[in-house]
Amino acid sequence: xxxxxxxxxxxxxxxxxxxxxxxxxxxxxxxxxxxxxxxxxxxxxxxxxxxxxxxxxxxxxxxxxxxxxxxxxxxxxxxxxxxxxxxxxxxxxxxxxxxxxxxxxxxxxxxxxxxxxxxxxxxxxxxxxxxxxxxxxxxxxxxxxxxxxxxxxxxxxxxxxxxxxxxxxxxxxxxxxxxxxxxxxxxxxxxxxxxxxxxxxxxxxxxxxxxxxxxxxxxxxxxxxxxxxxxxxxxxxxxxxxxxxxxxxxxxxxxxxxxxxxxxxxxxxxxxxxxxxxxxxxxxxxxxxxxxxxxxxxxxxxxxxxxxxxxxxxxxxxxxxxxxxxxxxxxxxxxxxxxxxxxxxxxxxxxxxxxxxxxxxxxxxxxxxxxxxxxxxxxxxxxxxxxxxxxxxxxxx
Amino acid sequence: xxxxxxxxxxxxxxxxxxxxxxxxxxxxxxxxxxxxxxxxxxxxxxxxxxxxxxxxxxxxxxxxxxxxxxxxxxxxxxxxxxxxxxxxxxxxxxxxxxxxxxxxxxxxxxxxxxxxxxxxxxxxxxxxxxxxxxxxxxxxxxxxxxxxxxxxxxxxxxxxxxxxxxxxxxxxxxxxxxxxxxxxxxxxxxxxxxxxxxxxxxxxxxxxxxxxxxxxxxxxxxxxxxxxxxxxxxxxxxxxxxxxxxxxxxxxxxxxxxxxxxxxxxxxxxxxxxxxxxxxxxxxxxxxxxxxxxxxxxxxxxxxxxxxxxxxxxxxxxxxxxxxxxxxxxxxxxxxxxxxxxxxxxxxxxxxxxxxxxxxxxxxxxxxxxxxxxxxxxxxxxxxxxxxxxxxxxxxx
Numbered sequence: 003x004x005x006x007x008x009x010x011x012x013x014x015x016x017x018x019x020x021x022x023x024x025x026x027x028x029x030x031x032x033x034x035x036x037x038x039x040x041x042x043x044x045x046x047x048x049x050x051x052x053x054x055x056x057x058x059x060x061x062x063x064x065x066x067x068x069x070x071x072x073x074x075x076x077x078x079x080x081x082x083x084x085x086x087x088x089x090x091x092x093x094x095x096x097x098x099x100x101x102x103x104x105x106x107x108x109x110x111x112x113x114x115x116x117x118x119x120x121x122x123x124x125x126x127x128x129x130x131x132x133x134x135x136x137x138x139x140x141x142x143x144x145x146x147x148x149x150x151x152x153x154x155x156x157x158x159x160x161x162x163x164x165x166x167x168x169x170x171x172x173x174x175x176x177x178x179x180x181x182x183x184x185x186x187x188x189x190x191x192x193x194x195x196x197x198x199x200x201x202x203x204x205x206x207x208x209x210x211x212x213x214x215x216x217x218x219x220x221x222x223x224x225x226x227x228x229x230x231x232x233x234x235x236x237x238x239x240x241x242x243x244x245x246x247x248x249x250x251x252x253x254x255x256x257x258x259x260x261x262x263x264x265x266x267x268x269x270x271x272x273x274x275x276x277x278x279x280x281x282x283x284x285x286x287x288x289x290x291x292x293x294x295x296x297x298x299x300x301x302x303x304x305x306x307x308x309x310x311x312x313x314x315x316x317x318x319x320x321x322x323x324x325x326x327x328x329x330x331x332x333x334x335x336x337x338x339x340x341x342x343x344x345x346x347x348x349x350x351x352x353x354x355x356x357x358x359x360x361x362x363x364x365x366x367x368x369x370x371x372x373x374x375x376x377x378x379x380x381x382x383x384x385x386x387x388x389x390x391x392x393x394x395x396x397x398x399x
Numbered sequence: 400x401x402x403x404x405x406x407x408x409x410x411x412x413x414x415x416x417x418x419x420x421x422x423x424x425x426x427x428x429x430x431x432x433x434x435x436x437x438x439x440x441x442x443x444x445x446x447x448x449x450x451x452x453x454x455x456x457x458x459x460x461x462x463x464x465x466x467x468x469x470x471x472x473x474x475x476x477x478x479x480x481x482x483x484x485x486x487x488x489x490x491x492x493x494x495x496x497x498x499x500x501x502x503x504x505x506x507x508x509x510x511x512x513x514x515x516x517x518x519x520x521x522x523x524x525x526x527x528x529x530x531x532x533x534x535x536x537x538x539x540x541x542x543x544x545x546x547x548x549x550x551x552x553x554x555x556x557x558x559x560x561x562x563x564x565x566x567x568x569x570x571x572x573x574x575x576x577x578x579x580x581x582x583x584x585x586x587x588x589x590x591x592x593x594x595x596x597x598x599x600x601x602x603x604x605x606x607x608x609x610x611x612x613x614x615x616x617x618x619x620x621x622x623x624x625x626x627x628x629x630x631x632x633x634x635x636x637x638x639x640x641x642x643x644x645x646x647x648x649x650x651x652x653x654x655x656x657x658x659x660x661x662x663x664x665x666x667x668x669x670x671x672x673x674x675x676x677x678x679x680x681x682x683x684x685x686x687x688x689x690x691x692x693x694x695x696x697x698x699x700x701x702x703x704x705x706x707x708x709x710x711x712x713x714x715x716x717x718x719x720x721x722x723x724x725x726x727x728x729x730x731x732x733x734x735x736x737x738x739x740x741x742x743x744x745x746x747x748x749x750x751x752x753x754x755x756x757x758x759x760x761x762x763x764x765x766x767x768x769x770x771x772x773x774x775x776x777x778x779x780x781x782x783x784x785x786x787x788x789x790x791x792x793x794x795x796x
Contacts, residue, residue: 003570003607004664004671005515011674012667019472049463057687058455066446070648075416106503106652106681113680118402135677142678173400210400251467253686255503267401270409274401277408280532281539282679283510284503288688289650290454 016134017363018042025357032355038384039357039376043182043334045250046375047303053249056294069290075276077104077258078289081296085258088299093231097260101268103275106255106287108218109135111242113282114259114275116143116174118240119212124173126214129159130365131336133182133216140176148172149365157186157327157336161195168203174212175200177232180219183364183371184336185312185329187223190230197236210238218244218257219332221302224309227330237264240271245295247333250303256287256295308333311374311381318385322392333375336361340396344370354391356384413531414760415439422754429752435781436754437769440579440731442647444700444772450646453691466687472673474501474655475686478693482655485696490628494657498665500672503652503684505615506532508639510679511656511672513540513571515637516609521570523611526556527762528733530579530613537573545569546762554583554724554733558592565600571609572597574629577616580761580768581733582709582726584620587627594633607635615641615654616729618699621706624727634661637668642692644730647700653684653692705730708771708778715782719789730772733758737793741767751788753781 018041025039060069076082082099089095105111120126122144128136130149140147150167153160159177177196179188188196200211215232220243223229233239244257259275261268279286286292312329319326319337326337339347345360348370361369374381415438422436457466473479479496486492502508517523519541525533527546537544547564550557556574574593576585585593597608612629617640620626630636641654656672658665676683683689709726716723716734723734736744742757745767758766771778 003516003518004668005518007518008514008671008674009667011677012670044469046464049467054458058458061451061455066647067443069650070446071650072441073650110680113678117405119400121400121402121404138674138677139680250463253466253468253470255683255685270406271401273409274405277405277535280408280535281510282681283507283536284679284681286652288652288685291685291688 011138018134018359021357021359024352028355035380037355037357038380038387040372040374041357041359043373044375045247045252045303045333046377047250047305047307049250050298050301050303052301053251053294053298056297057290060290060293069293071289073104073286073289073292076100076102076272077286078292078296081292082258084296085260085299089260093229093234095231095233096263098263100272101261101263103259103261103272104287104292105257105259106284107246107252107257108216108242108244109139110255110284110287111244111257111259112139112214112216113143113284114278115214115240115242116140116145117278117282118271118274119174119214120145121173125169125171126174126176127167127172128176128178129164131157131181131183131361131369132176132365133178134363136176151366152184152186155327157181157184158188158192159196161199164199170207170209172211173209174214176214176216178216179230179232180222180331182219182332183334183359183361184327185332185334186327187227187330188230188232190228193230193232193235200236213239215239215241217241218247221248222305222308222333223331224312224329233260233262237262237266239265245299248302249295249298251295254288254291254295256291307378308375310378311376314378314381314385315372315374318388322388323396333373335372335374336364336366336369337372339368339370340392342368344368350395351391354387356387356391408535415531415756418754418756421749425752432777434752434754435777435784436773437771438754438756440770440772442644442649442700442730442772443774444647444702444704446647447695447698447700449698450648450691450695453694454687457687457690466690468686470501470683470686470689473497473499473669474683475689475693478689479655481693482657482696486657490626490631492628492630493660495660497669498658498660500656500658500669501684501689502654502656503681504643504649504654505613505639505641506536507652507681507684508641508654508656509536509611509613510540510681511675512611512637512639513537513542514675515668515671516571516611517542518570522566522568523571523573524564524569525573525575526561528554528578528580528758528766529573529762530575531760533573548763549581549583552724554578554581555585555589556593558596561596567604567606569608570606571611573611573613575613576627576629577619577728579616579729580731580756580758581724582729582731583724584624584727585627585629587625590627590629590632597633610636612636612638614638615644618645619702619705619730620728621709622727630657630659634659634663636662642696645699646692646695648692651685651688651692653688704775705772707775708773711775711778711782712769712771715785719785720793730770732769732771733761733763733766734769736765736767737789739765741765747792748788751784753784753788
């Protein structure tokens with residue numbers, strides 16, 4: 003008999019994917035250039051030439067087995083060695099290659115991380131606004147997602163709210179900085195306070211607490227926002243990374259799980275991750291892709307277009323009366339809607355061919371997300387639609 | 400707290416991987432050319448030039464998003480279209496692209512297939528000898544693996560034994576033809592009888608039974624063994640395929656799940672597979688690899704070395720007194736050991752630098768597996784070790 007659990011999920015498809023499908027259909031009607039699809043976080047900047055050159059170079063210069071053969075249980079050793087060295091140099095860590103486990107993107111890393119540090123029935127706590135896929139990730143790992151709100155004025159952690167939500171059933175806290183959907187970047191002060199909070203709760207509850215850090219936007223930082231590496235602050239940290247955004251290669255499905263060796267049993271954790279793969283059919287990313295991504299782990303695509311888009315939208319939307327926390331990274335912003343029901347706000351926007359994602363999906367019902375990973379020229383052309391939308395629908399008396 | 404389930408699995412590492420590690424250590428001692436490592440089913444023949452050319456061609460000729468962008472939920476549409484057409488032409492099927500779901504190898508396909516057609520606590524039935532990873536695959540999907548023996552004289556299905564083992568808690572039957580470890584290929588007669596058996600049991604039990612067909616060796620057939628495509632025989636068949644062996648690219652992690660449209664709800668099944676991916680962090684294979692493998696789906700690597708190795712070993716080992724079912728495909732054979740305890744037999748063989756896998760791993764304790772995916776020259780050189788081993792350890796009076 004077909005699984006009732008997964009059949010039951012069919013009715014609840016991702017809101018973002020539905021909006022994206024609507025945008026696609028509308029584009030076929032009136033031309034893609036006339037639909038301002040801010041729904042999908044799909045990187046738009048070109049892949050670095052060096053990455054493609056690296057893939058081709060590996061194919062041309064290495065024996066078949068070295069590029070098309072099975073990887074070791076934790077992933078290709080050369081790839082793990084390069085990435086460990088890069089993280090150690092950039093963030094002052096002490097990773098050894100066996101502290102890393104190569105995965106198919108951050109989704110693969112999170113699937114392993116959640117199963118590593120929970121037993122069925124445990125709670126995993128995250129902070130709203132949060133990436134909506136956290137709910138199926140957590141629930142299909144057999145756990146419950148517990149949500150606490152961030153500070154609305156800057157989307158840093160609200161420690162009073164966290165104190166109220168935290169409870170002994172929580173085994174892991176799942177954070178995402180730079181944050182999808184808000185673009186907020188946790189400060190060193192926020193991370194210090196979080197580490198202190200977790201340490202206190204460990205003592206109070208008498209059990210370990212793990213920090214699962216989802217970091218696909220790690221390198222997309224604007225202005226001089228300092229890179230803050232969560233694992234530096236807390237020993238029991240599982241860093242979940244993806245090269246999807248840094249190298250603009252989401253289709254290559256490549257990332258890793260990095261276990262802070264200060265936790266004291268990082269090699270046990272990565273070996274356990276390999277056991278988890280046996281059950282979920284993950285079995286590592288493509289060897290060729292592991293090697294090419296690792297060879298490029300110190301470079302990124304050119305993110306300047308994301309910064310230009312942020313500046314343009316922030317200025318114009320603020321002038322139109324939106325209240326927006328200034329994004330310090332990613333390619334998202336998360337303004338407050340112009341009415342309390344952001345779903346209704348986003349429905350109205352569709353009539354102006356502005357495709358926006360209502361905030362209830364992210365756990366904050368009166369905000370909405372703009373994904374501005376597109377050509378700046380198109381963002382600029384969207385401004386007229388924004389003006390018409392706001393002036394028509396929300397004109398003051 | 401670290402997961403007790405996965406920590407508990409660390410003590411029970413794969414026997415095959417342990418033997419392979421021993422072979423590696425021994426190779427460093429006495430030279431790889433002197434260790435006859437028949438333990439690992441790791442394809443050894445070259446990747447077709449056309450495959451590498453296809454990867455490079457895609458990188459050079461297509462826009463970034465078309466090769467490095469996200470795939471659709473079921474996988475790249477062009478890839479699914481090509482593969483459906485190939486299966487329809489080769490096996491007389493009626494697949495549409497949406498009946499296929501692209502996966503990271505057969506392991507990914509099986510992880511989805513098992514979750515698609517079971518509820519936690521169900522039984523999944525397989526036939527010994529069987530691929531040892533079926534046990535973690537099934538158990539970590541929340542089910543129990545039930546095993547019934549094959550006919551010992553030809554490794555076809557023993558329908559009397561199957562009748563005795565079958566019970567109403569079984570929801571899926573998992574087969575593997577061509578078979579790892581025996582090299583047996585199910586005949587059309589076997590498949591007809593199995594389909595009839597499943598149909599009868601569906602009526603008797605009053606619930607659906609699904610056939611999960613694991614087919615990574617589908618194209619490795621010797622002599623004129625006819626290709627028998629299980630899904631042709633039974634409507635509720637989930638075919639799990641990998642390009643690992645057909646194109647000799649195990650590291651590329653690429654395969655698919657093909658749902659027989661005759662089951663009546665194949666599009667529901669593939670959409671459910673996409674939901675399963677959300678939970679297990681699978682999220683599709685690399686787009687580039689999907690497209691390249693699909694473009695090469697009608698070709699294979701040159702398998703003649705596997706046939707030569709089979710012929711050589713079959714002749715010499717038979718002459719040495721082994722009883723062996725003649726393999727009709729794969730790169731394995733599964734002889735009866737020269738003593739009832741095949742584990743002891745394999746331990747003795749290690750003294751002659753013959754690395755063999757005892758059959759208890761595959762559910763048949765008095766047999767052992769030879770993986771002969773290596774250069775024929777090395778197989779030929781191994782024969783002297785075989786002779787010394789057998790004559791020294793098992794000389795008649």
